[in-house]
Amino acid sequence: MALTLTPGVPMAPGGEAPPERVKRKGKTAYFLLIPGMAWLVFFFVIPLGSLFLTSLERPLGSGPSAGYTSALRWQNYTEAISKYDTEFLRSFWYAGLATIVCLIISFPLAYFIAFRAGRWRNLLLVLIVAPFFCSFLIRTYAWKTILADDGFITTFANSLNLLPDDRILATPLAVVFGLVYNFLPFMVLPLYASLERIDPRLIEAAADLYARPWIGLQRVTIPLAMPGIVAGTLLTFIPATGDFINSQLLGSPRTRMIGNVIQTQFARDALPTAAALSFSLMAVILVVVFTYIRRAGTEELL
């Protein structure tokens, strides 16, 4: 009864895993890298270095107007973080919440577009991207009007007694909503890309092997969509953490995020504080991202 293949019979050439692409040798590839590398050096590495040096500067007098000089004043970091820890935590809280809401909205949406939309697929994808044709600043201003206290949404919600503060604008709800709205396409598109690559027969095979739809989703669809889920959450979470527009336009001083603090500090010439906060934010995000990717088991993304 055992299945046996005659020894010595080579496997089907078509059935073998495709051989690794032959790596081309030559220097052309490195030449092609030059413009990109130059761009990175001039507009990323050098400014980053200068920002880092700024973050260690020491004040010449009292107050930012007196100016700063180069130093190695590490207290800038501890002072800035202890002073603005609330905004730090709030940023991660809002961004995390927005990311989760984005994921909950985007997964069914991307699933529908990938598997059920048929000939409407391209149109729906265009609709997802369409908001980018208009500046996000303008769109966020538009939401300010739509969510205004005398706007129909707030009026309607109030008539149902849904709002604890009797308003939407200038509340954390509005800020998180704005983050969700602005970063949704960055979640939908990578999710769509990875769902679209899943062979629908794998989902059928799960059903054929006694998996109810919900189990099939857990055991087959979601694991196969993991690269898209990781990419989408990172593309949403990272910029949302540093965002200041949504809090500034839709929030209040009580919803200030770390982006707003950095922006204010730069504006009032407190450059070392702003720089130290920027570097701290970057460091925390890097740690969070690395931990997340390790736990999600998709190291190949790095």
Add this chain to the structure above:
Amino acid sequence: MASSSSSGKVEDLRLVSLVKDYSGVRAVDDISLTIPAGSFFALLGPSGCGKTTTLRIVAGLEDPTSGRVFIGEQDVTIKPPYQRPVNTVFQNYALFPHLTIYDNVAFGLKRRGEKDIETKVSDMLDLVELSDLARRKPAQLSGGQQQRVAVARALINQPDVLLLDEPLGALDLKLRRQMQIELKRIQVDVGTTFVHVTHDQEEAMTMADTVAVMNAGRIEQMGAPEEIYELPKTAFVANFLGQANLMEAEVVDRDGAQLVVQAYGNKWSVPTVRAVQNEGQIIVGIRPEKLRIALGASSDTEGTNSIVGTVTDASFVGVSTQYLVRTPWGQELIAFEQNLAGGDRIRVGDEVSLTWEKSHSFGLAGHENVDAGVMDLSGAIAEAVTESS
């Protein structure tokens, strides 16, 4: 046996008036058949004939427009796939790429909360000789190994019916022949009903106890392979299952158990029991290997029919030579001659006679198209391209 079949025995699969429409196109057109428990059944037909749709309806992956599906006495028509005592070996296998071979094979057992999963899976992997590869991922296996994983993953659930959708289509010819024999052996050993969908007539005939030839959503003919090969009932079956010479003729007389037919000045006999129609216009058919080819005029004897013609092509294929012979009325007939003599005796341009036993002729309905079911290569390629896209 499968926990789903309470009686504990393998059940018959019964399809009753199955119809499936896709936005106005009828893919499956009123199919009724009973597949006895424990048999190896092949649904054979060209792409687009509805065979895969029929299989998917049995699996529960498609809902029929009308009709019912029974397994034993149980009506499973509206049951979702995960509640049917049926498992599928998918075309291109559909192995879960993120799971190991072990987890792929264990998938069905885990979903049903079975006990002793580890023992069962390792027994099954021993059976298909893949124990060493249990911790690998499907992408690390060759095509033939993946195929065996797909069979193991389905068979471990001990379904009442195992459905195979072109399971050998992705393998090369040599491996495909080996797997045909292995699959047949597994089927005999486990005694599960196998329903095998294929467009490869040789595969269907090699493996199946019963072959149903499908065309345009209908079953044209069903029976044991040798039975439908020797006595096709339609031009489509005659041409699709092997090759056939089909000639238009008219019944002019009856001589005992034989019909006497006239065609282009020739008189032939066809056994009455081997003709679907006993009067008027009919089509006389004869298989190429039943023709004897000889140089010169015919030596017609009592028990034979004959035709004279000119050889237009002779291709030597080792075990036999395939001749194309042009008849005086311009039709090209195919004749196979077994390579008994060794060497090529008959050449292109030779005048030859073709003779065959009267009892080997068969008669088809006169209104049929003699080219129905003939492999049209350009058409087949176009279909394959659209199917894969």
